[in-house]
Amino acid sequence: MSEQTGGDDEKPRLDRNFAELLQEIRVGQAGVQILFGFLLSIAFTNTYSGVGTHIRVIHLVTVMFAAAAVALLTAPAAWHRMLFRQRRRPVLVAAADVLASWGLACLAVAMTGTIIVLTAVVANMTLAIILGAVAAAAFAVLWLALPMRYRRAKTLPADSKADTAAHSMET
Numbered sequence: 001m002s003e004q005t006g007g008d009d010e011k012p013r014l015d016r017n018f019a020e021l022l023q024e025i026r027v028g029q030a031g032v033q034i035l036f037g038f039l040l041s042i043a044f045t046n047t048y049s050g051v052g053t054h055i056r057v058i059h060l061v062t063v064m065f066a067a068a069a070v071a072l073l074t075a076p077a078a079w080h081r082m083l084f085r086q087r088r089r090p091v092l093v094a095a096a097d098v099l100a101s102w103g104l105a106c107l108a109v110a111m112t113g114t115i116i117v118l119t120a121v122v123a124n125m126t127l128a129i130i131l132g133a134v135a136a137a138a139f140a141v142l143w144l145a146l147p148m149r150y151r152r153a154k155t156l157p158a159d160s161k162a163d164t165a166a167h168s169m170e171t
Helices: 010-042 053-083 089-122 125-152 161-170
Strands: none
Touching: 010 053, 010 089, 053 089, 089 125
8 A cells, every 4th residue: 555545554655765865865965065165165266267178078077066965965855845745656656766766876977077177277188088987987886787687686695684674674
């Protein structure tokens, strides 16, 4: 049964899922807001005034991805406010899941772009491209490949008995 039809079993699971999503979002949200402020401020430094057009374009694209990450990672709070006490928790959890995933993707791009811009300014473009590629690969492995590997794995790590019990309650 769903929350909309008054199902008692579904509501605690949805509440727990939403609380876990909010905690995950809090982790990324503070960092992306600090990153966004940093990206805005570097445009007003003396060093930045001497950079080439290609660095400015990368910087602007990076700022836009950081802004998108802020919007996506804060959107679940707005959704919660708009749907508060409307008995729409299933919609809220589903939307927050998608928004958080896209927000983290935008954050990964913004972090990679920041590394490229910063390295290009303090070193050179060749090193910037290398470090940007390393950062992109690290985000892809840590935030995508490894979680997907464990998601698809038939066996879980040995210390996951509590996680297995929690997972069986969710399904």
